[in-house]
């Protein structure tokens with residue numbers, strides 16, 4: 001089965017998911033989108049209002065910023081894959097709860113297994129905590145690629161939504177983002 005078909009199957013499963021209470025408040029699931037053959041998988045936190053309305057990850061203001069940063073390194077959305085730690089929107093965009101992250105984790109793991117990205121870029125502290133438990137906080141980890149014991153290479157970045165409203169974080173994120181091509185070259 002092609003990678004696209006396998007990802008479609010995972011997305012279909014997510015659409016039916018009732019493993020946590022977010023199933024009751026969502027309008028749409030947001031499984032993720034992009035190129036199944038991507039070298040880079042971006043993983044954010046959770047869908048926001050726009051994403052919940054459209055079923056597409058990072059389709060609001062943070063997504064526009066992400067697209068701009070991709071452009072600066074010569075990439076577009078259709079060359080990468082973009083997903084989230086949670087596939088459904090938490091009410092009022094509150095932080096994901098541990099039980100929700102646990103319930104949702106198998107979907108992300110399956111996506112990683114199918115895509116087999118060279119690099120997983122963790123956007124924000126929830127994504128970092130998900131993939132690099134015990135490694136430290138994002139203020140220490142951001143901008144440095146690490147190969148974890150499972151062999152996978154990860155890069156922690158500040159979340160584009162957090163950086164949108166904070167000039168300092170914004171310039172740090174832009175600088176960190178520019179390291180992606182060199183990191184990828186070395187893998």
Ligand code: URA
Pocket residue numbers: 044045046047048051056057058059060062063084161
């Ligand atoms: N923030 C996220 O973490 N994910 C999205 O899809 C949109 C905003």
